[in-house]
Amino acid sequence: MPSRQPKFRQTRARLSCVLLASGLVALTGCLEEDEVGPTLAQASSRLETLGAAGTAIPGDEFRVSEYKAVIATLKPIAGKGSKSQQAAANLLIASAQRGLAQDQSAKLGVVDQRLYDQSALLSTTLSQWNKLNSMAQAVESSDYSRELASIKAKIKEREAAIQAETEATEQVRQRVAELMQLAEQEAQAAALIREEVDELRTRADKLPADEALPLFEQAATLRREADAHDVEAERRRAEADVIRPEIRDHELETNRLTEQRDLLLTTIEELNTKSQSDSTEASMLRQKALTVADSIRDLVSQIEQIRTDDATPAMEAARSAYNAALASANKARSGDSSGAKLAAAEINHELGNVLMSHAAALTFSATAIDHIATAADPLPSNDLYVTAAAAFRQDGEAANDAATEAFRAARDAYQGLSLRDEAGERIDRVVQELDALLGADNAATPEDVIPDADAPLPETENSPVETSGEQAAPVEAEDNGDG
Incomplete structure (x- = not known):
């Protein structure tokens, strides 16, 4: 679902x-x-x-x-x-x-x-x-041969589809993990740069205005660089958020296909036990x-x-x-x-x-x-x-x-x-x-x-x-x- x-x-x-x-x-x-x-x-x-x-x-x-x-x-x-x-x-x-x-x-x-x-x-x-x-x-x-052949073919289709959905789920999981790792790297880079910005500003606050100005300009440049890392981290997270629901979709589809396959297997068992009293069973x-x-x-x-x-x-x-x-x-x-x-x-x-x-x-x-x-x-x-x-x-x-x-x-x-x-x-x-x-x-x-x-x-x-x-x-x- x-x-x-x-x-x-x-x-x-x-x-x-x-x-x-x-x-x-x-x-x-x-x-x-x-x-x-x-x-x-x-x-x-x-x-x-x-x-x-x-x-x-x-x-x-x-x-x-x-x-x-x-x-x-x-x-x-x-x-x-x-x-x-x-x-x-x-x-x-x-x-x-x-x-x-x-x-x-x-x-x-x-x-x-x-x-x-x-x-x-x-x-x-x-x-x-x-x-x-x-x-x-x-x-x-009263003739189950055709039905049995059809059901078995459907079971094969479902099993093939289940395998495909399982592989697709794993691919999405790997991609999400990769994106989150990249986002974390960007966030850590931003944090390190902001620490450097804080140090520059602290030093600048203790200096005369003419000496502090270059430090403030350097801090501003670094701050923009940190902002860029933060934006990239958010972009990576957003990309992961977009594709993450696909994992649930694939899992739901796998469950649906598995349920259908199980129902078909049950049908085969029931058909194989049929012999007499067809009218009553029907x-x-x-x-x-x-x-x-x-x-x-x-x-x-x-x-x-x-x-x-x-x-x-x-x-x-x-x-x-x-x-x-x-x-x-x-x-x-x-x-x-x-x-x-x-x-x-x-x-x-x-x-x-x-x-x-x-x-x-x-x-x-x-x-x-x-x-x-x-x-x-x-x-x-x-x-x-x-x-x-x-x-x-x-x-x-x-x-x-x-x-x-x-x-x-x-x-x-x-x-x-x-x-x-x-x-x-x-x-x-x-x-x-x-x-x-x-x-x-x-x-x-x-x-x-x-x-x-x-x-x-x-x-x-x-x-x-x-x-x-x-x-x-x-x-x-x-x-x-x-x-």
Whole structure:
């Protein structure tokens, strides 16, 4: 059962917005000393603490309480102070609200995983239905030679496929290990250089300005070199994160093939024991198939209930949370147009990934139910399965369309930024990837994985889209000329 729902990189996602917002707080704190500045600094510090390097990852309940506390602290001062201070407050609020949205998205991910699990179970149960009906037909034919030959051939195919999947799994594991080793090497190189930077700065602090200047320049050069190593380490980790789910996919496929092979072996044993009472045995097998059909009907009902009672509310809750974050980011436009654009682009990008993952889960369930509706041996209540599959597919297409609009809004917002050097290059790379995705036939399929969902951006991490209402409607940050 392939699961396309990646686990949120919560620490990195929190850090991305916190770094951006904390930078703004530091800027406004330098410009003015008033009641607003300390509150902004305190809120920024609380957000940074949630993802500080070297600290334990906080629990969900604590994180949510901290995000809410930060929002409650900043709301009263969001309209006070200078425009830049107001912008910083709103961007910090957006960062906290984005954290709350990620918590909602994680809950949606749990629901999506339930859809995957139940749909996989449905496929397994369908295999049982097909097996029982095939066995009944074999018994009724009273000639097992052709069936035995066919089953043995299928067993060979499954064993060959199992071997291929096992080899593919090992190849992916080796590649992931290689990438993580390269990432660790880059991170260690960066750490060593930063130690050298600290030593240079310490020496420079003790020297007169004219003597310290060359040391500071050397430290700056080394710091950029360390940053480059950190970026490369993140790139290696991101590449490993992209291919790591393939291990699980191969393992699931191996288990599925093994189960099919075992079922076929069981079928051979049963056919070999057949001699007399073919009519009685066929009747018994048909009755078992009807029992399996009852189980299939119950499973489809359960999956449909998950969609209506759990998945839809969870998706709306996540969407609403991202809308709130985007609304706060947009309020910062008058004081920091570029910061607001970047925050809106990341929120849109992140929501697009959430929608795409949800669409994949819905489509996976729709496909599983489609297989029920189009089974070679039609099941009772087949119209029920046709209707259920259509409902899942419609919701999946709607989520996919919304994700496409979300990515488009993110791309447009990224394109509106004017950044140079490495930050600008990373933004350009994200835009190119989004262009490629949006330029493909049918925009994007639910099975697509957005490659740079976790790639580092200027001072924050790629993220996604704003939606509201029936469809996920992207809301883009506008340039009011104040950035």
